[in-house]
Amino acid sequence: RGFDEYREFVNPLIAQRAALAGEPIKLVRAEGGVLYDDDGHAVEDFHGTQAFGHRNPYIADAIRRYLDSDAPSWYPARVNPFAGRLARRLCERAGHYDNAFFACTGSDAVEAALKLARARTKRPRLLGLEGAYHGCTFGSVSLMSKGYLRDPFAPFVEGAEHVPFGDVDALARALAPGDVAAIVVEPIQGEGGVRELPAPFVEALCELTEKHGTLLVADEVQTALGRTGRGFLATARWPRRPDVVLLAKHLGGGITPISAMLTKRETFLRAYGDHFASGESHNTTMGFNALSSVAALAALDLLTDERIERVGRLGAKLQKGLSDTLARSPLFREARGAGFMQGVALNSPDHPWLSFEHFGFEDLGQKSIISPLVCHRLYRRGYFCFTCGHDWSLFRLQPRFDIPEEKLDAFVVAVAEELDYIEG
Numbered sequence: 518r519g520f521d522e523y524r525e526f527v528n529p530l531i532a533q534r535a536a537l538a539g540e541p542i543k544l545v546r547a548e549g550g551v552l553y554d555d556d557g558h559a560v561e562d563f564h565g566t567q568a569f570g571h572r573n574p575y576i577a578d579a580i581r582r583y584l585d586s587d588a589p590s591w592y593p594a595r596v597n598p599f600a601g602r603l604a605r606r607l608c609e610r611a612g613h614y615d616n617a618f619f620a621c622t623g624s625d626a627v628e629a630a631l632k633l634a635r636a637r638t639k640r641p642r643l644l645g646l647e648g649a650y651h652g653c654t655f656g657s658v659s660l661m662s663k664g665y666l667r668d669p670f671a672p673f674v675e676g677a678e679h680v681p682f683g684d685v686d687a688l689a690r691a692l693a694p695g696d697v698a699a700i701v702v703e704p705i706q707g708e709g710g711v712r713e714l715p716a717p718f719v720e721a722l723c724e725l726t727e728k729h730g731t732l733l734v735a736d737e738v739q740t741a742l743g744r745t746g747r748g749f750l751a752t753a754r755w756p757r758r759p760d761v762v763l764l765a766k767h768l769g770g771g772i773t774p775i776s777a778m779l780t781k782r783e784t785f786l787r788a789y790g791d792h793f794a795s796g797e798s799h800n801t802t803m804g805f806n807a808l809s810s811v812a813a814l815a816a817l818d819l820l821t822d823e824r825i826e827r828v829g830r831l832g833a834k835l836q837k838g839l840s841d842t843l844a845r846s847p848l849f850r851e852a853r854g855a856g857f858m859q860g861v862a863l864n865s866p867d868h869p870w871l872s873f874e875h876f877g878f879e880d881l882g883q884k885s886i887i888s889p890l891v892c893h894r895l896y897r898r899g900y901f902c903f904t905c906g907h908d909w910s911l912f913r914l915q916p917r918f919d920i921p922e923e924k925l926d927a928f929v930v931a932v933a934e935e936l937d938y939i940e941g
C-alpha cells in the first residue's frame with residue numbers, strides 16, 4: 518500500500534514518468550549494492566549515494582552504537598562534539614581548509630556558500646555556468662542552467678547570471694567589473710551531462726577569481742569523497758584551491774542527510790564575524806546534528822586511499838570497455854567522466870516515437886526518450902542506471918566503490934547487447 522500511496526499522494530508525476538518507461542518499480546529490499554523489487558528481481562544500484570552499499574554494516578553499526586549510548590540527541594551547533602570531530606577529520610583529509618560548516622542537503626550547502634560570499638565581499642553578482650545543477654533552493658536554482666528544473670520558478674535571485682560552459686573570454690568579461698561575489702562551478706558537471714571543465718577554463722578560473730577578489734566555490738557535491746578516483750576532492754590538483762568546497766551525497770554514508778562547506782577559517786570569519794560564530798546569522802536547526810556526524814565519521818573510515826585508487830583504476834577500465842565495445846553501435850556517441858562518475862552519451866535517432874512529446878509530456882518536449890529507454894532495458898538486465906537532470910541524451914553510472922570487477926565487465930556486455938537490440 519505504501520507504494521500506491523506514494524503514487525497517489527506524494528509524487529504522481531515522477532511515478533507517471535517511471536511508468537512510461539515500463540512498470541512502476543517497487544523496491545522492497547537491499548543487500549550491499551543490490552536492490553530487489555517485489556518480484557525478487559535484483560538490480561545493481563548505480564545511483565551514487567550508495568557509494569558504500571546500502572545499509573553498510575560498519576556505518577549502520579556506528580549509528581546503532583550512538584543511539585544506544587546516553588549521548589544527547591541534539592546539541593546547539595557550537596558545542597556538538599561529534600560535529601567537531603567530523604570537521605577536524607574532513608579538513609585533515611581535504612587538506613588546505615581549516616573550517617567546516619554543516620548543513621543537511623547539497624542545496625543548503627550551496628545556499629550557505631552564496632550567503633557567505635555576499636556577506637564577505639558585499640558585492641551583488643553571483644555567477645554559475647550553463648549546464649550547472651546546484652540544487653532546489655532559490656539561490657541554487659538561480660545559478661542553474663536554463664530549462665525545466667529552473668524556468669518555472671522565475672524571477673530568480675537578483676544578481677545571478679550565467680557564464681557559457683568553458684568560455685574563457687566570457688568568464689573574463691563577467692569578472693572584470695570586480696563586482697562578482699562568487700562563481701560556483703562543478704569540477705565535472707553531473708546533471709549537465711558528466712562534462713568536465715576544460716583545463717584552460719580551470720586555469721583561467723583560478724587566476725581570474727584571485728585577481729578580482731571573487732570567491733571561487735567548487736560544488737563538489739557529486740565529485741568529492743573519492744567519486745572521481747582522483748583523490749578525496751576533485752579540485753585537489755587545481756592550480757589554486759577553491760575558496761569554498763561543498764560536499765554532500767555519500768558524506769553521511771548514504772544513510773543520513775548531511776552536507777558540508779569547507780573554507781579557510783579566515784574566509785568564514787571575515788564573512789560572518791561573531792554573528793556566525795554564535796550561530797545567529799546563518800544556521801539550521803538540524804544542520805550540525807550528531808547522528809549525521811556519527812555516520813559521516815564512520816563513512817570517512819571506509820574512504821581509504823586504496824578504495825579511492827581502485828575507483829580510479831576500475832573507472833578508467835569501465836570507460837575504455839564501454840568505448841571499445843560500443844564503438845560498433847550507431848547509437849553510441851561516447852563514454853566520459855572520471856572514476857565511478859561515468860556517463861554514456863547516445864545519439865538520438867530522429868523518430869517521433871522517441872520524443873517525450875509523443876507521450877504527452879509537453880514540458881519535456883524535444884527531449885529524447887532514448888536514454889530512459891536504455892535505462893529501462895538495463896533495469897531488466899539487472900542494472901539500475903539513470904539519466905542526467907538536464908541532459909537526457911546520456912545515462913549515468915555511479916557504482917558503489919566495492920563493486921566486483923566482473924560485474925562491471927558483465928555490464929559492458931549487457932549495454933552492448935541492449936543497444937544492438939534497440940537498433941534491431
Ligand code: PMP
Nearest residue numbers: 622623624650651652707738739
Ligand atoms: N550540487 C550538485 C552538483 C548536485 O548534483 C546536487 C544534487 N544532485 C546538488 C548540488 C543538490 O544536492 P541536494 O539534492 O542534496 O540538495
